[in-house]
Amino acid sequence: MTNHSEQLLDLATTAHGNAEVFAETSERHHVEFEANRPKNIGQRQSSGIALRIINKNGRIGFSSTSDNDKIDELVDRTGVLSEYGAEAKFQFPIASDYPSVATSDSSAVDITDDELLAFGRSAIDAILSEFPDALCSAEFSKSSGQQHLINSAGVNAAHNHTSCSFYMGVELIRGTDMLSVWDGTVTTVAINESNLERIVSGLLTKLRNSQKIVEAPSGKDIPVLFSPVGFNGTFLPPLLSGFNGKNVATGSSPLIGRWGEKMLDQRISISDDPLRPMTPASRPMDDEGIPSRRLNFVSNGVVGEPFLDLQTAGETDKTSTGSGMRSINTTPSPSTSFITMAGGETPNDAMFNDIKQGILVEQLLGAGQGNELGGDFRANLSLGFLIENGEVVGRVKDTMISGNVYEALNEIEAISEKPEPVWGTRLLPWVRTRGVEIASSSSPS
Amino acid sequence: MSYQSQIEDALTANNADYCEIRIEESDSTRLTYRGKSLDDINITSGKGGAVRACVNGSWGFASFNDLEDLNSRVKDATEQARSLASGYKGELEGESTMLAEVEPHTDIVEPVIVKDPRRISLQEKTKLADHYNHIVWSQPGIASSDIIYGDNSRKVAFANSDGTYVEQEVIHVICRISAQAREGSDVQQAGFSIGALGDYGVFEDLDDQVSQAAKRAVGLLKAKPLKGGQRTVILDPVLAGVFVHEAFGHLSEADNVYENEKLKELMYMGRKFGGEHLNFTDGAAQPGMRGSYKYDDEGTPAALTPLVRDGVLVGRLHSRETAAKTGEAPTGNARAISYRFPPIVRMTNTFIENGEATFDDLLEGVEDGVYVKNWYGGMTQHEMFTFSSGEAYMIRNGEVQEAVRPVMLSGNLFETLENVDAVANDRGFNQGGGCGKGGQMPLPVGTGSPHIRIRNCLISGA
Numbered sequence: 001m002t003n004h005s006e007q008l009l010d011l012a013t014t015a016h017g018n019a020e021v022f023a024e025t026s027e028r029h030h031v032e033f034e035a036n037r038p039k040n041i042g043q044r045q046s047s048g049i050a051l052r053i054i055n056k057n058g059r060i061g062f063s064s065t066s067d068n069d070k071i072d073e074l075v076d077r078t079g080v081l082s083e084y085g086a087e088a089k090f091q092f093p094i095a096s097d098y099p100s101v102a103t104s105d106s107s108a109v110d111i112t113d114d115e116l117l118a119f120g121r122s123a124i125d126a127i128l129s130e131f132p133d134a135l136c137s138a139e140f141s142k143s144s145g146q147q148h149l150i151n152s153a154g155v156n157a158a159h160n161h162t163s164c165s166f167y168m169g170v171e172l173i174r175g176t177d178m179l180s181v182w183d184g185t186v187t188t189v190a191i192n193e194s195n196l197e198r199i200v201s202g203l204l205t206k207l208r209n210s211q212k213i214v215e216a217p218s219g220k221d222i223p224v225l226f227s228p229v230g231f232n233g234t235f236l237p238p239l240l241s242g243f244n245g246k247n248v249a250t251g252s253s254p255l256i257g258r259w260g261e262k263m264l265d266q267r268i269s270i271s272d273d274p275l276r277p278m279t280p281a282s283r284p285m286d287d288e289g290i291p292s293r294r295l296n297f298v299s300n301g302v303v304g305e306p307f308l309d310l311q312t313a314g315e316t317d318k319t320s321t322g323s324g325m326r327s328i329n330t331t332p333s334p335s336t337s338f339i340t341m342a343g344g345e346t347p348n349d350a351m352f353n354d355i356k357q358g359i360l361v362e363q364l365l366g367a368g369q370g371n372e373l374g375g376d377f378r379a380n381l382s383l384g385f386l387i388e389n390g391e392v393v394g395r396v397k398d399t400m401i402s403g404n405v406y407e408a409l410n411e412i413e414a415i416s417e418k419p420e421p422v423w424g425t426r427l428l429p430w431v432r433t434r435g436v437e438i439a440s441s442s443s444p445s
Numbered sequence: 446m447s448y449q450s451q452i453e454d455a456l457t458a459n460n461a462d463y464c465e466i467r468i469e470e471s472d473s474t475r476l477t478y479r480g481k482s483l484d485d486i487n488i489t490s491g492k493g494g495a496v497r498a499c500v501n502g503s504w505g506f507a508s509f510n511d512l513e514d515l516n517s518r519v520k521d522a523t524e525q526a527r528s529l530a531s532g533y534k535g536e537l538e539g540e541s542t543m544l545a546e547v548e549p550h551t552d553i554v555e556p557v558i559v560k561d562p563r564r565i566s567l568q569e570k571t572k573l574a575d576h577y578n579h580i581v582w583s584q585p586g587i588a589s590s591d592i593i594y595g596d597n598s599r600k601v602a603f604a605n606s607d608g609t610y611v612e613q614e615v616i617h618v619i620c621r622i623s624a625q626a627r628e629g630s631d632v633q634q635a636g637f638s639i640g641a642l643g644d645y646g647v648f649e650d651l652d653d654q655v656s657q658a659a660k661r662a663v664g665l666l667k668a669k670p671l672k673g674g675q676r677t678v679i680l681d682p683v684l685a686g687v688f689v690h691e692a693f694g695h696l697s698e699a700d701n702v703y704e705n706e707k708l709k710e711l712m713y714m715g716r717k718f719g720g721e722h723l724n725f726t727d728g729a730a731q732p733g734m735r736g737s738y739k740y741d742d743e744g745t746p747a748a749l750t751p752l753v754r755d756g757v758l759v760g761r762l763h764s765r766e767t768a769a770k771t772g773e774a775p776t777g778n779a780r781a782i783s784y785r786f787p788p789i790v791r792m793t794n795t796f797i798e799n800g801e802a803t804f805d806d807l808l809e810g811v812e813d814g815v816y817v818k819n820w821y822g823g824m825t826q827h828e829m830f831t832f833s834s835g836e837a838y839m840i841r842n843g844e845v846q847e848a849v850r851p852v853m854l855s856g857n858l859f860e861t862l863e864n865v866d867a868v869a870n871d872r873g874f875n876q877g878g879g880c881g882k883g884g885q886m887p888l889p890v891g892t893g894s895p896h897i898r899i900r901n902c903l904i905s906g907a
Contacts, residue, residue: 031529035704037537041529042506042522044785046493062485066510067470067492077488084476084571086483113528121536135705171827173707176859178827218674250480250589254630329473329489366831369822369853373625374632378905380831380855397829400673400855400905406630439673441855441903 004049004071005150011075013152016061016082018054020092020152022287023047024328026145029109031116033138036124038117048328051075054092055082060311062331089314092151096291098284102277107190108162109144116140119166119196126200127170131207135171140164140191147287155289163280164191165424170203177213179395181206181363181383183229186280186424206362206383214386214394216359216440223358223413224401224436225351225387228420228428230361234379236339236426238372238405239270243297243305245312245323245334252373254406255303265412266301267344274322274337280424281337288324288332295321309334340427344415351416351430352390359438360385360392361401370402378402399440411435448602449610455515456606461498461505461523462542465605467742468494468512469784471597474562476571478578478592483571493784498522502540503530508785545768545775547745549608554739556614557732559644562596563616570594573648577655581624584659586666588627591636594648595619599783601742609744616643617735617889619877622655624662633665633850635835637819638877640735640889647876661836661848670850671837671904677814678854678902679807679840682873686892687820687832689725689797690880692858693718695825697727697752697760698778698882699767700790709771716758719862722800725753727762729777729793734891735876736793743779743788750776764790782885789883794891800868807867807898814840815904817852820878828858853905861899869896 005021012019025047032040050064051074061082063074124136141164148158167184183199185191226234247253255263274283274292285291288310296304308316309324309332324332352360363383370378381399385392416430448468456464469492476486495508496518505526507518530537562570574592581590600614623636635658641647680688695701702708728749729738738747743765750760763771764779767790779788819835833853839846872895879887 038503038529038532040504040506040787041525042504042787043508045507045509045511046785047510048491060485062487063489064487065490065492067490068511070490070492073490081486081488081567084483084486084567086485133707135707171705173705173711176711176828178708178829180826246479252589252625252627252632254627254632258630329487329491331485331487365826365829366822366824366833366853366855369824369831369833371633371851373634375630378853380829380853382826382829398855398857398903400831400853400903402673402853402905437673439903439905441675441901 005148008049008051008071008074009150009152012051012053012078015075016053016055016079018092018152020052021049021150022326023049023148024145026143028141028143030139030141031113031120033120033124033136036128036136038120041113050328051078052331053078053082054088055079058088059083060085060088064328066328090310092153093155093289095154095156098157098291099275101275101282101284101292103188103282104144104160104162105189105278106162108164108188109142111142111164111190119191123168123196123200127203130204131172133172136168138168140166149287149289151289157285157289159284162188164189166191166195166199168199168203170207172207179210184423185421188278188280188282209385209392210395212394213397216386216396216399216438217357218438218440220437221434222438223355223432223434224438225355225358225360225430225432227360227362227430228422229363231428231431232422232426233364233367234361234377234401235405235409237368238375238377240336241372242375243307245306245308245316247373248306249312249315254375259303259305261303262301263303263406264298264301264409267412267415268298268301268409269342270298271296271340272307272336272338273340276338279338283337286322286324287326288320290320290322290324292322307334307336338425341419341429343417343419343429346414346416348416348418348430351414351432352387355387355390358387359396360387375405377405396440399438401436401438403436408433408435451515452602452604453610455519456604458516459498459519459523459606461500461526463499463544463606464519464523465497465603465743466494466515466519467784468602469599471599473595473597475595476574478574478590480589481578481582486567486571495784496522497787498526499542500526501530501537502542503537504787505529506787543769544765547607547765547775551610552740554611554613556598556616557643558616560646561616561643562618562645563598565645577622577651580652580655581659584624584656584663586626586663587624587659588632589625591623593621596645603742603744605744611740611744613738613740615738618645618647620648621877622658624659626662626666628666631666633662635661635665637835640876642733642735642737664848665850668848668850671815671852673905675901675903677811677898677900678904679814679816679896679898681818681896682871682894683875684817684820684832684834685797685894685897686795686875687823687878689894690792690795690890690892691823691825691830691832692856692861693725693752694727694792694795696827696858697762698790698792699761699763699771702761703767703770712758714758717756718753718758719756719865721755722868723753723756723862723865724798725796726751726798727792727795731794734794734874735889736891741777741779741788742781745775745777745779747777747793762790762792764788780888782888786885789885791882791888792880792890794893796892797868797894797897799870799872799895802867802869804869804871804896807869807896808840808843808845811840811843815852816840816845817854821851830858831855855903855905861902864900864902865897866900867898871895
């Protein structure tokens with residue numbers, strides 16, 4: 001791969017002046033259980049190479065291929081494309097001293113199929129021993145990959161990453177009621193017993209709480225408690241869209257002109273931390289060769305800064321925040337890595353206390369269909385519960401939540417002390433707010 | 446791209462119960478406008494392959510970019526399937542490979558071409574996108590715009606150990622245009638998605654549609670949000686197509702059912718889901734749509750499968766495995782988004798057949814309802830589904846009145862279909878959608894439906 005990259009860069013630099021080559025190889029191996037039994041096994045080997053140039057008129061050309069026989073064609077093709085390409089608002093960066101951050105561990109890929117099969121079996125048996133008519137699916141995967149970035153300004157950097165993931169879903173059907181709960185995690189080291197136990201015990205709690213179906217209240221001004229997974233699905237997409245450099249550059253972010261203003265409850269602090277070691281999103285630099293750094297999106301309710309790649313930084317007269325990420329077939333675009341939200345003052349197990357009547361949001365169906373750019377959210381509760389007098393009393397169905405993130409996160413009642421991992425790339429607390437509207441067909445509207 | 450001898454040689458080395466090989470070449474052009482200027486234009490080309498092998502009911506799969514040494518890929522996938530079949534402590538003992546019979550055949554399928562996007566110059570494509578962007582920005586009050594144009598050709602050579610060899614090529618064109626208006630921190634957007642099989646023409650002559658979308662976006666800033674709750678809604682053909690896809694289509698996919706005894710009991714043939722005006726169909730054999738093809742990714746010929754007739758469940762969608770295990774006939778619905786994935790059961794083109802009512806009949810007697818048009822998205826989890834409109838208008842006393850903010854609709858298969866009380870006779874089609882399942886998205890699909898009316902539909906506040 002390194003040879004291909006360097007040859008391609010030489011040819012492209014000669015032809016066009018400024019050029020950058022991004023190459024990636026990866027291998028992913030998976031073992032899947034379906035309907036409580038092992039069903040699929042396999043692997044995906046992939047490799048590809050992408051060329052980006054800035055031509056003599058300052059315009060961008062980009063093309064990529066996974067076909068080794070076509071690498072030479074990229075030089076001419078990017079030249080043709082650059083005649084129509086966007087005006088480059090940046091130059092390729094020079095080499096930097098990159099911070100050191102641990103990103104890989106061979107244990108993630110050394111774990112054997114037999115070990116994964118045994119893990120899957122024991123996780124499924126733990127569910128079946130309490131819910132014998134459940135249907136479980138489970139997927140383990142392990143992957144490793146290398147990325148190599150090289151440009152005509154002097155960057156020549158490579159890094160490796162590993163990951164191991166476990167995902168589990170459980171279905172229970174009673175009459176025409178179908179219950180589906182799921183959870184999972186991604187780590188950079190091998191999955192272990194304690195990862196599994198955390199997921200299985202969380203799933204069992206959700207199944208137990210779902211045994212009774214109850215009516216949901218409708219209206220506003222009802223306390224709504226978001227689990228870390230529920231918070232992630234409901235609030236982060238509309239909130240982060242305001243910080244996305246693309247939306248800032250086009251003028252559609254509602255945060256434009258409001259940086260440094262307090263827009264959320266003062267207990268809210270949210271950061272993006274690519275330098276946190278051994279997360280699936282850890283990286284010393286972004287995919288454009290800019291050193292990684294921690295970004296503070298919200299500090300005590302005050303909005304901080306957007307996340308930018310080179311182009312959106314140029315468009316907004318700022319410098320890249322090291323947030324340019326890409327796949328082989330796409331040009332870089334701004335994206336986040338490992339999102340953390342600071343904990344509050346309420347002990348995690350006291351978040352339910354003093355809720356006389358409220359809703360617990362765990363899993364969403366159809367989030368992201370609303371007007372996210374404006375901060376709106378709305379979704380059907382695929383898994384939500386009614387809380388009465390501090391206790392979960394049953395599952396609510398046919399219930400939707402909606403609201404605006406800038407309102408809901410200003411009507412915070414409590415934030416839990418300890419943030420919890422979500423999908424391996426988030427660390428988020430439990431959050432209780434009143435700024436959410438509930439609509440349910442199980443209650444009079 | 447003849448890979449026939451290479452693939453067939455590799456298959457002779459196979460000793461699994463069943464083995465298949467796919468080799469794929471693809472070329473894509475994509476251009477994106479964001480705000481006032483072109484954001485990105487690129488061409489990507491791909492080549493890769495996949496082997497799938499089944500031993501005693503367990504599947505091994507391998508995908509790769511390096512096409513050298515197909516024989517050892519076949520051997521690897523087979524070995525893995527065999528090792529899985531021997532099971533964890535022998536738990537899979539007694540399992541066998543069951544695949545519905547499909548007559549072996551050899552065929553070379555030329556792509557459907559109406560106006561070939563590969564023959565249109567980059568200059569012409571960017572000029573047209575630029576023109577549409579100007580139309581958006583000529584509307585006062587626009588804060589931003591997004592235009593995505595893409596075309597893609599995919600050639601697949603497929604062979605399996607039953608003796609089938611098929612080469613097939615499809616060309617897709619897609620376009621999404623949206624306009625955003627902003628007032629303070631209130632951002633509203635309006636737009637549309639379209640697509641076609643082998644026809645660049647779908648991207649042409651859109652001036653009126655673009656200008657209307659820009660007007661709608663600005664108008665939405667003044668539109669009122671609706672309070673959440675239950676209402677009578679009338680869905681236009683585009684959104685009703687999304688409705689049948691989400692509310693019914695996904696539960697028709699037999700991979701949900703074939704190993705799930707409880708779900709089989711609920712989704713039994715002959716079950717009544719609603720009135721006699723409900724007639725649903727899915728099929729890739731419907732010619733010329735984005736979900737159309739001659740053979741699926743297991744080499745099974747496409748069909749048109751009645752799902753509901755006169756309100757009663759009469760069919761479902763299958764791969765060869767789900768067909769064999771439910772004792773039903775294969776329907777040609779096993780699809781893979783690319784060589785990186787194994788084929789799974791998917792919809793193709795999904796339809797609500799015409800009823801007898803007119804649009805005016807649907808409006809009649811609706812005192813306080815909502816007319817919802819155009820789509821923004823949708824999702825399903827078993828019997829629960831949600832989908833979003835791109836436009837919404839109040840209906841009062843049987844008349845369509847002012848625009849309100851777009852809404853999200855939610856429902857439950859077993860109740861909502863009962864509440865569809867009228868189906869019009871004005872079927873229209875939508876090909877702008879892409880479906881996601883099992884990490885494979887966006888898969889090209891089409892929908893078609895007339896206007897339909899749903900009583901007591903749950904809509905969200907906005």
